[in-house]
Amino acid sequence: MDQRFPKEDRLRTSAEFDLVFAGKCSVADPNLVVYIAKNEVTHSRIGLVVSKKVGNAVHRNRWKRQLRAIFRTGKDRLPTGVDLVVIPRSRNHPTHSDLRRSVETLARRAKNKLNKRNSAEQAS
RNA sequence: GAAGUGAACUGGAUAGCCGCCGGUAGUUGCUUUUUCGGAAGCAAUUGCGGGAGGAAAGUCCGGGCUCUGUAGGACAAGGUGGUCGGUAACGCCGACCGGUCGUGAGAUUAGGGAAAGUGCAACAGAAAAUAUACCGCCUAAGUCCCUUCGGGGAACGGUAAGGUUGAAAUGGUGCGGUAAGAGCGCACCGCGGGUAAGGUGACUUGCCUGGCAUGGUAAACCCCACCUAGAGCAAGGCAAACAGGCAGGAAAUCGGUCUUCGGACCGGUUGCGAACUUGUCCGGUUCGCUAGUUACUGCCGGGUUCGCUGCUUGAGUCGACGAGCAAUUUUCGACCUAGAGGAAUGGCUAUCGCUGUCGCCUUGUGUGACAGUACAAAACCCGGCUUAUAGGUUCACUUCGGCG
RNA sequence: UGCGGGGUAGUUUCUGUUGGUAUGAAAUACCUGACUUUGAAUCAGGUGUCUGCUGGUUCGAUUCCAGCCCCCGCAG
Numbered sequence: 001m002d003q004r005f006p007k008e009d010r011l012r013t014s015a016e017f018d019l020v021f022a023g024k025c026s027v028a029d030p031n032l033v034v035y036i037a038k039n040e041v042t043h044s045r046i047g048l049v050v051s052k053k054v055g056n057a058v059h060r061n062r063w064k065r066q067l068r069a070i071f072r073t074g075k076d077r078l079p080t081g082v083d084l085v086v087i088p089r090s091r092n093h094p095t096h097s098d099l100r101r102s103v104e105t106l107a108r109r110a111k112n113k114l115n116k117r118n119s120a121e122q123a124s
Numbered sequence: 125g126a127a128g129u130g131a132a133c134u135g136g137a138u139a140g141c142c143g144c145c146g147g148u149a150g151u152u153g154c155u156u157u158u159u160c161g162g163a164a165g166c167a168a169u170u171g172c173g174g175g176a177g178g179a180a181a182g183u184c185c186g187g188g189c190u191c192u193g194u195a196g197g198a199c200a201a202g203g204u205g206g207u208c209g210g211u212a213a214c215g216c217c218g219a220c221c222g223g224u225c226g227u228g229a230g231a232u233u234a235g236g237g238a239a240a241g242u243g244c245a246a247c248a249g250a251a252a253a254u255a256u257a258c259c260g261c262c263u264a265a266g267u268c269c270c271u272u273c274g275g276g277g278a279a280c281g282g283u284a285a286g287g288u289u290g291a292a293a294u295g296g297u298g299c300g301g302u303a304a305g306a307g308c309g310c311a312c313c314g315c316g317g318g319u320a321a322g323g324u325g326a327c328u329u330g331c332c333u334g335g336c337a338u339g340g341u342a343a344a345c346c347c348c349a350c351c352u353a354g355a356g357c358a359a360g361g362c363a364a365a366c367a368g369g370c371a372g373g374a375a376a377u378c379g380g381u382c383u384u385c386g387g388a389c390c391g392g393u394u395g396c397g398a399a400c401u402u403g404u405c406c407g408g409u410u411c412g413c414u415a416g417u418u419a420c421u422g423c424c425g426g427g428u429u430c431g432c433u434g435c436u437u438g439a440g441u442c443g444a445c446g447a448g449c450a451a452u453u454u455u456c457g458a459c460c461u462a463g464a465g466g467a468a469u470g471g472c473u474a475u476c477g478c479u480g481u482c483g484c485c486u487u488g489u490g491u492g493a494c495a496g497u498a499c500a501a502a503a504c505c506c507g508g509c510u511u512a513u514a515g516g517u518u519c520a521c522u523u524c525g526g527c528g
Numbered sequence: 529u530g531c532g533g534g535g536u537a538g539u540u541u542c543u544g545u546u547g548g549u550a551u552g553a554a555a556u557a558c559c560u561g562a563c564u565u566u567g568a569a570u571c572a573g574g575u576g577u578c579u580g581c582u583g584g585u586u587c588g589a590u591u592c593c594a595g596c597c598c599c600c601g602c603a604g
Contacts, residue, residue, distance in 0.1 A: 013430085014430095048466075056501090058500060064466095069143075069471040069472080072143065182596090184595090234594095245588095246547105291586095343594090357530095358531105358603060359530105503529065511596070
């Protein structure tokens with residue numbers, strides 16, 4: 001399995017982030033908020049937003065590294081062809097396995113929500 | 125052995141799987157160029173090697189670097205404040221001096237000037253800066269009254285020892301002295317002045333002398349000495365692209381040349397206006413001056429979707445000898461040690477180490493279980509300061525107790 | 529990353545003190561009373577702040593001076 005994580009897999013510019021937020025399609029659990037939007041490339045991309053409320057620079061960097069590692073090693077269990085923006089909510093760190101389960105569940109729910117919304121728009 | 129003081133250092137280790145960011149060597153692909161040998165750039169991939177801190181933090185000081193500005197001077201504004209040294213520089217560091225604290229090792233200290241001037245001190249208290257006289261003490265001398273002739277009383281007065289208030293009351297303690305007292309006199313201490321010695325100096329030590337005279341506050345205004353342009357890598361440069369709107373102003377005269385006699389041009393003098401001189405003024409520089417723009421200046425906006433560079437070899441790190449009490453530094457040698465950009469330097473697993481608690485007996489620094497293993501992550505780069513920090517290591521010194 | 533501004537009633541905001549013991553006020557909150565059958569609204573009266581924290585200077589600090597903490601804004 002390809003577990004690499006090149007720059008093409010990341011959201012990098014302000015415009016890309018704004019596009020995802022403009023879709024207004026999000027799901028959440030106590031740990032994370034996930035925004036989702038369909039993209040123009042074949043693979044999925046991820047962007048991270050970690051606010052200062054989560055902790056100091058050391059804790060913020062740890063959040064980002066863990067979330068990137070989960071995306072990198074679990075790409076086959078995540079939906080394809082979408083942009084994800086993941087936002088941590090709480091100050092305390094969950095364990096790695098809890099975080100992995102949380103990300104995969106939320107990504108699946110978000111994909112279902114996006115499909116339902118798209119079919120509703122086509123019907124109307 | 126116990127308690128403490130001051131410095132310096134350290135800031136977990138190993139293995140496996142999977143990744144990230146630079147560098148370098150090769151391979152492959154694409155593009156550009158070509159003197160057809162190649163060269164350059166980009167991307168992918170393989171190998172090798174590198175990849176957070178002592179505070180990277182706070183952004184409190186000082187510099188480098190970059191742009192803007194700059195003939196010069198004065199003022200203003202801000203900062204620093206024992207002395208000598210160190211340094212590129214500092215508000216930093218070292219040594220020393222004075223004050224305060226500690227039995228001591230040591231710690232700490234914005235520590236110039238209050239006889240240059242001004243201001244301030246609520247309440248309380250008699251009195252708060254020219255001292256004053258509330259309660260007191262005295263009534264000796266001179267005046268008046270009474271008198272049993274011993275003395276008693278009164279006013280005028282003397283006094284600052286004692287009391288009260290306050291943060292602070294015009295040297296302190298003791299003896300003498302006196303009507304009572306007082307530096308009124310004396311001794312010691314403190315203070316002022318002079319002088320000698322030591323020290324580069326802050327200052328220290330001694331001697332003589334003055335009877336004491338000018339209390340606090342300058343992190344109040346101020347005075348003195350010294351220092352200081354402004355902005356900041358989102359600085360700036362290259363390439364590409366774009367080049368729009370609004371606003372701002374002022375003359376007289378002299379000489380010469382030409383003339384279609386209306387004027388035009390050239391040069392000078394005195395002025396005027398605009399802009400700059402990044403606080404103000406003097407002074408200076410540039411441009412323009414009868415007419416309309418241009419030059420010039422100011423303000424506002426649009427686009428650039430974020431390319432390359434600046435970007436890491438530097439007051440660099442380590443070591444040796446020498447100078448210096450030290451901070452630091454001469455010389456020599458060796459070394460190259462992160463350069464990201466929605467932001468890398470890691471994710472997971474296992475084992476070990478360290479610390480604490482509890483258990484077990486084979487009382488060993490043994491073994492097992494559980495818990496903990498800090499603070500905090502480069503953003504142009506250095507020198508400091510300040511603040512945060514689990515645990516561990518080393519050295520020097522002090523006090524107390526025991527033994528010899 | 530760099531630069532700048534601020535912190536006083538339970539909450540939001542203004543004002544005062546050349547350093548003398550926090551003056552006055554608005555909105556909201558709370559309490560009491562009036563009006564009402566009751567409540568809301570309205571009216572009247574009342575309650576409450578020792579100044580973000582820690583030191584220093586001073587007789588005395590909200591004010592002056594340091595060091596921290598928190599909040600907010602700006603930039604091509």
